[in-house]
């Protein structure tokens with residue numbers, strides 16, 4: 001009967017359409033509109049779906065009996081009582097006694113009886129009229145934590161939910177919120193208890209936990225938009241005495257990318273580390289909290305003179321008594337060839353920034369800085385911004401290329417990689433032309449090997465903060481200027497520079513949007529294997545083979561550099577096999593220029 005009625009829906013519709021069609025022919029007002037509506041394909045499709053659903057409802061399985069497990073039990077009892085059960089009866093008995101069939105039949109009965117609702121305790125009869133609306137929350141806790149912290153009101157002794165951790169069990173239930181007053185846990189009144197005692201009750205509860213709470217009337221929904229931040233400091237909740245719940249805390253290291261999902265608390269934020277595997281957020285100190293911690297720590301530290309922060313002194317002398325041995329090894333030939341640049345011309349194009357005098361200055365200045373820095377721990381530059389807000393950025397094709405900065409311990413191969421990259425494609429990659437006060441030589445051209453300038457002009461540029469790095473070697477000044485970088489970028493080339501990591505800060509500007517690649521030393525074995533034929537530049541000798549001391553120094557310097565500056569690195573390239581490292585470098589640079597990358601939000605803002 002029903003089927004006949006359902007099937008008739010389309011038939012009725014067709015006859016309505018016919019009737020309305022005739023009405024149109026007879027020019028009846030509004031009939032055209034109705035005709036179009038009823039003959040619309042979407043209406044027909046909807047009706048088809050409706051019919052299919054009705055048909056599915058008719059055919060869907062429904063339980064034959066609501067007590068299949070009871071029946072199975074009865075059958076087993078009967079078989080047990082049978083004197084000589086047939087093989088079929090025995091097989092049936094063994095099937096019905098299997099735990100899987102038991103579970104299946106009991107699930108079947110629950111479905112058949114619609115028995116899904118939790119059984120809530122009855123409300124007491126003597127509830128006062130002014131009783132606050134109470135919420136009874138039933139959570140099933142497995143091994144994961146509840147995902148909420150509590151606090152005690154010291155005056156009233158009442159226990160409140162302090163915060164609900166984003167993505168945790170309590171949050172996913174949607175039933176517990178910060179500020180809710182906790183009245184009972186599994187029938188135990190919690191008012192007046194110490195938070196530790198409540199936590200103990202919760203820890204001892206397994207399976208279903210029943211909370212009685214009075215909801216927070218002023219509850220604000222914490223549907224905040226996530227904010228992305230780069231950690232500029234290290235944090236470990238287990239070493240933090242102030243954290244409300246160390247288990248809920250999240251450790252992070254400098255350079256980690258954090259998705260901050262909740263900033264509603266002034267002291268403790270909730271965040272996830274990206275790329276994110278955990279659905280549940282962790283507690284991290286807010287920026288202001290971390291800053292005050294840094295200040296506290298800084299005041300407690302003994303006074304250290306941070307010579308590493310000062311710019312290179314113009315009066316630094318290159319004579320270094322520690323490396324007198326090296327000096328004695330210099331041969332006459334090496335001294336004569338001192339400023340000859342081997343292979344810094346390729347296919348008629350001059351490769352700037354590879355002159356030995358320049359590289360030697362860099363090497364000397366590095367040594368000096370390193371010696372003055374050995375007392376600085378990686379975390380000693382306190383009072384920094386603990387988090388830097390970042391956003392994804394993709395360079396628009398019409399904009400200048402991002403500045404590519406290579407950093408690495410001396411001898412790791414930064415120059416070799418930079419040179420190979422430029423030789424590979426000199427019309428795309430270029431380095432800035434450095435400045436010097438040393439006299440020009442006959443074969444040189446100003447603006448090609450160096451910008452040859454007077455000492456007065458050099459000092460003027462220094463005073464006007466035009467140098468990324470500068471310093472003195474053998475009585476002459478050397479430096480790399482920001483104008484030289486701009487010149488390369490304005491020509492539409494990709495500017496590749498290698499600088500010491502302490503200079504990165506100077507170049508972190510909206511205009512240059514630098515992308516920093518850390519060239520890392522490979523494993524100790526691979527370092528020694530791959531550098532068998534390599535030549536090193538030291539303070540006073542050039543092109544000598546690596547010694548065991550050089551390898552040890554290189555490894556230490558590489559580790560120290562990474563530990564101290566990794567928050568500024570956008571990518572890390574291990575310089576193991578030279579060919580592979582070159583290919584990887586090309587692909588990292590391509591990605592940096594053409595794919596979305598995280599940059600500080602301040603670089604993306606339009607003023």
Ligand SMILES: Nc1ncnc2c1ncn2[C@@H]1O[C@H](COP(=O)(O)OP(=O)(O)OP(=O)(O)O)[C@@H](O)[C@H]1O
Nearest residue numbers: 410411412413414415416530534535575576577578
């Ligand atoms: N992956 C590598 N495998 C083998 N040799 C390498 C590799 N990388 C670099 N080298 C060699 O190691 C030596 C030192 O490299 P390079 O001069 O580029 O060091 P650097 O990091 O620029 O240090 P510095 O600034 O002191 O010159 C060079 O002889 C170079 O050819």
